Amino acid sequence: MPGTEIRCRVRDLGIKLGILPTGMLNSITDVPGVQVGHLTISEGNDIRTGVTTILPHGGNLYQEKVPAGISIGNGFGKLMGGTQIAELGEIETPILLTNTLAIPLAAEAVIDWTLSQPGNENVTSVNSVVGETNDSWLNNIRKKVLNSQIIQNSIYETSTGPVVEGCIGAGTGTVAFGWKGGIGTSSRLLPHSLGGFYIGALVQSNFGGILQIAGIPVGQLLDQYYLKDNLEIESADGSIMIIIATNAPLSDRNLARLAKRAFSGLARTGASLSDGSGDYAIAFSTNKEVRRTIKKRKEISTFPEIPNHMTSPLFEAAIEATEEAIHNSLCAANTTKGFHGTINALPLEKVKEILLKSPQITNF
Numbered sequence: 001m002p003g004t005e006i007r008c009r010v011r012d013l014g015i016k017l018g019i020l021p022t023g024m025l026n027s028i029t030d031v032p033g034v035q036v037g038h039l040t041i042s043e044g045n046d047i048r049t050g051v052t053t054i055l056p057h058g059g060n061l062y063q064e065k066v067p068a069g070i071s072i073g074n075g076f077g078k079l080m081g082g083t084q085i086a087e088l089g090e091i092e093t094p095i096l097l098t099n100t101l102a103i104p105l106a107a108e109a110v111i112d113w114t115l116s117q118p119g120n121e122n123v124t125s126v127n128s129v130v131g132e133t134n135d136s137w138l139n140n141i142r143k144k145v146l147n148s149q150i151i152q153n154s155i156y157e158t159s160t161g162p163v164v165e166g167c168i169g170a171g172t173g174t175v176a177f178g179w180k181g182g183i184g185t186s187s188r189l190l191p192h193s194l195g196g197f198y199i200g201a202l203v204q205s206n207f208g209g210i211l212q213i214a215g216i217p218v219g220q221l222l223d224q225y226y227l228k229d230n231l232e233i234e235s236a237d238g239s240i241m242i243i244i245a246t247n248a249p250l251s252d253r254n255l256a257r258l259a260k261r262a263f264s265g266l267a268r269t270g271a272s273l274s275d276g277s278g279d280y281a282i283a284f285s286t287n288k289e290v291r292r293t294i295k296k297r298k299e300i301s302t303f304p305e306i307p308n309h310m311t312s313p314l315f316e317a318a319i320e321a322t323e324e325a326i327h328n329s330l331c332a333a334n335t336t337k338g339f340h341g342t343i344n345a346l347p348l349e350k351v352k353e354i355l356l357k358s359p360q361i362t363n364f
Helices: 082-088 100-116 148-156 252-268 312-332 348-357
Strands: 035-043 047-055 064-075 095-099 129-133 183-189 198-206 238-246 277-285 336-338 341-343
Touching (some): 100 129
Parallel strands (some): 095 129
16 A cells, blocks of 8 residues: 555665765754754645754854855755855855745744844844745645744754654655655764764755666666656656755855755756756855854954865765765655645665665665
8 A cells, every 4th residue: 555665764775875974863963053843734635735944053043143155956946045145155044945835934934033033133134044845746835824923833843853854844745756755864974084074964855857876777667767758747847955064164165165066966866957946055064163153243253164175075975965865855755645646655665676686786
């Protein structure tokens, strides 16, 4: 029966992606200070949507902004707040992920939350950072069931610790490679000789292409892939939001470079980055020494930063964490019935059988 298969993470299938070790949770919350929360709405036969919130740290983000960078793979999306990240290189609010038509409501929630924080009584300008993917296949998106107060609740419910993946929050109604997509996360830890920094990724997967796992064309072997004539969902259109966090002391310039590398991880999964896809990556640093505090914003300041030649291991970590986060979003998601029909989960037993037969897989 659809939906009865036990779901897991990609490593539970015996696949070790990449060469770097993960953090303890293999999650974006391995990066010190990062918090994540979900709000899910699943009602009747047609509402499958939600919100996922990422907090770079648990303090007053407006007063202690974090350096950030942004990169765009294909720009068919409705990311709010991206131009100010590109211009000023900083984030001053929680990062919210939701559905396309909820962007204005989510921005209102972020503004209200920010204005309500102690110390922000005189704030008159807020750059809300809100990303989206379109979940209208499974979700009756035009009903617009989310409102500012509901969305704001997801901010108050963020926490450190394990992050629930799959059909949760902003991933409740998403589709990836024709299977059920969702929220996924992963992390990497650099050895002490390379700085000992954490790098974490969280994704909202809702895109198309030809699924590959560890370089194996799983989508083709399962006979479901972009440009296959008889697919019910033939388009590779969709979107992905990729959030990268690190505790490495990086400037916004190198964080933009870090964000750009996430698309190498996306490409490894077989994504097509189609004309109708909104593919965005945002990277930020939680390192306290590089925060843009009130004091540092009022005077000439110096910030620590690792030299350019030391960024390459961080780039590799971002690639690996993004790739694994995407696969986790697929492996954890359940078969879902919604507005326009049913989207099946990635068949894990068949995937494992394919991987077992592959000569390049040696980690079982």
